[in-house]
Amino acid sequence: PPRAHARLKSCLLFYRRHIPTLEIKRAKSWFQTNRIQVMEWPIQSPDLNPIENLWADIKNAVHEAKPRNAEELWNIVQLSWAAIPVDRCQKLVDSIYHRCEAVIRNRGYATKY
Known part of the structure; x- marks a missing residue:
């Protein structure tokens, strides 16, 4: 929908590929603290x-x-x-x-x- 498209374009997204298991917890915390939405990719x-x-x-x-x-x-x-x-x-x-x-x-x- 057009509204969703406008919303997606206006927010900051971080695309990441494979983060090693040991770093996942620290990375999730950093993203949450900095209010960065993470899109998970298959x-x-x-x-x-x-x-x-x-x-x-x-x-x-x-x-x-x-x-x-x-x-x-x-x-x-x-x-x-x-x-x-x-x-x-x-x-x-x-x-x-x-x-x-x-x-x-x-x-x-x-x-x-």
């Missing part, structure tokens, strides 16, 4: 993780360039990463709400993301 959920789109961009650049050695590979990865436009990253971040909606709508099954 462990295996590329649909929800925008960085996967950027990794795919890098992978495609490497595939197109066909590096012949490790040095060329490293250079292509670095150049490709540096060439990612800021607006591409912003669009991916902005898509998180829609990604979550799609996963809920599909009852956890794969989405277009």
Whole structure:
């Protein structure tokens, strides 16, 4: 719903992947103290993780360039990463709400993301 979308955009969310078990208690306390809402992500959920789109961009650049050695590979990865436009990253971040909606709508099954 539009109201939920506006609310989500106006609050601070912290996305985290795997926090080691020993640090969970301390991290939860810190988040609560600092009033930061934490969105839990399923462990295996590329649909929800925008960085996967950027990794795919890098992978495609490497595939197109066909590096012949490790040095060329490293250079292509670095150049490709540096060439990612800021607006591409912003669009991916902005898509998180829609990604979550799609996963809920599909009852956890794969989405277009």
